Amino acid sequence: MxxxxxxxxxxxxxxxxxxxxxxxxxxxxxxEFPHHHRxxxxxQICTQTQTLTANESHRQEPIxxxxxxxxxxxxxxxVNSRSLLASADNxxxxxxxxxxxxxxxxxxxxxxxxxxxxxxxxxxGTAFQQRVWxxxxxxxxGQSQSYGELARRIAQERGTPMSxxxxxxxxxxxxxxxxxxxxxxxxxxxQLGGYAAGEYRKRALLAxxxxxxx
Numbered sequence: 392m393x394x395x396x397x398x399x400x401x402x403x404x405x406x407x408x409x410x411x412x413x414x415x416x417x418x419x420x421x422x423e424f425p426h427h428h429r430x431x432x433x434x435q436i437c438t439q440t441q442t443l444t445a446n447e448s449h450r451q452e453p454i455x456x457x458x459x460x461x462x463x464x465x466x467x468x469x470v471n472s473r474s475l476l477a478s479a480d481n482x483x484x485x486x487x488x489x490x491x492x493x494x495x496x497x498x499x500x501x502x503x504x505x506x507x508x509x510x511x512x513x514x515x516g517t518a519f520q521q522r523v524w525x526x527x528x529x530x531x532x533g534q535s536q537s538y539g540e541l542a543r544r545i546a547q548e549r550g551t552p553m554s555x556x557x558x559x560x561x562x563x564x565x566x567x568x569x570x571x572x573x574x575x576x577x578x579x580x581x582q583l584g585g586y587a588a589g590e591y592r593k594r595a596l597l598a599x600x601x602x603x604x605x
Contacts, residue, residue: 397490399497403592406497406568410489414511417566418493420588500569503599505532514566522548523561530575533600537579538562563587569596581605 394416399406409417492510499506514524526544530536538555546553562573568588574596578584583604586593597604 395487395490397487397494399494401497401501403595408490408493408497410487410493411513412487413489414513415489415493415567415570416513416515418568418570419566420568420592496570501599510570512567512570514571516561516564516566519557520561520564523558524565524567524571524573527562527565527571527573527576530572533602535575535577535581535597535602535604538576538584539579541576559585575600575602577602577604 393411395410395412397408397410398421399408403420405421407417407419407421408415489510492508496506496508496510514521516524522545523541526541538558541558542553542555545558558576562576563585565571565573565587568574574586574593576584577597581604583590583594583597594604
């Protein structure tokens with residue numbers, strides 16, 4: 392499976408953004424990629440090849456959609472706007488509109504502004520992980536929920552008990568940081584809780600959005 396990759400320099404470290412050409416498939420800090428492919432300079436887009444094994448257990452299903460689908464052709468009016476293309480600095484061909492839109496989203500986010508647009512996301516995960524990530528996307532900018540609150544919502548949907556630990560494990564495998572805002576899920580009494588990219592980053596992201604944590 393061919394994917395496009397862009398690196399983004401953020402105040403908390405370099406992020407790697409990946410896309411299949413029509414959706415974001417991964418956003419992570421590069422220190423989570425011990426053997427990732429590095430572009431030659433900031434913002435350069437390059438092509439990678441990823442091979443999925445035959446026994447790959449994770450499914451790839453869209454859990455967020457911002458566009459119109461007609462006969463399996465997806466049209467993203469925002470992504471295709473000329474103003475968005477013109478704002479992409481330090482990018483080299485081939486230009487991937489979704490990655491450019493992702494850069495714009497991150498620019499707004501790290502400026503302390505709630506991003507004005509959404510992007511199509513295709514994270515790979517189990518059905519349970521996907522549901523946890525869907526619910527996480529419903530947590531608005533500047534708001535937070537506890538692991539226990541998410542667990543209770545899923546328990547009500549399923550009609551079976553659900554632990555906060557299971558929710559935390561699913562969030563620790565979130566492949567699209569920030570856009571799936573797992574940093575907004577905290578422990579009880581505003582305790583920080585864990586974060587795969589580092590607790591210091593979680594604390595900084597919460598502070599950026601004005602979310603209290605201890």
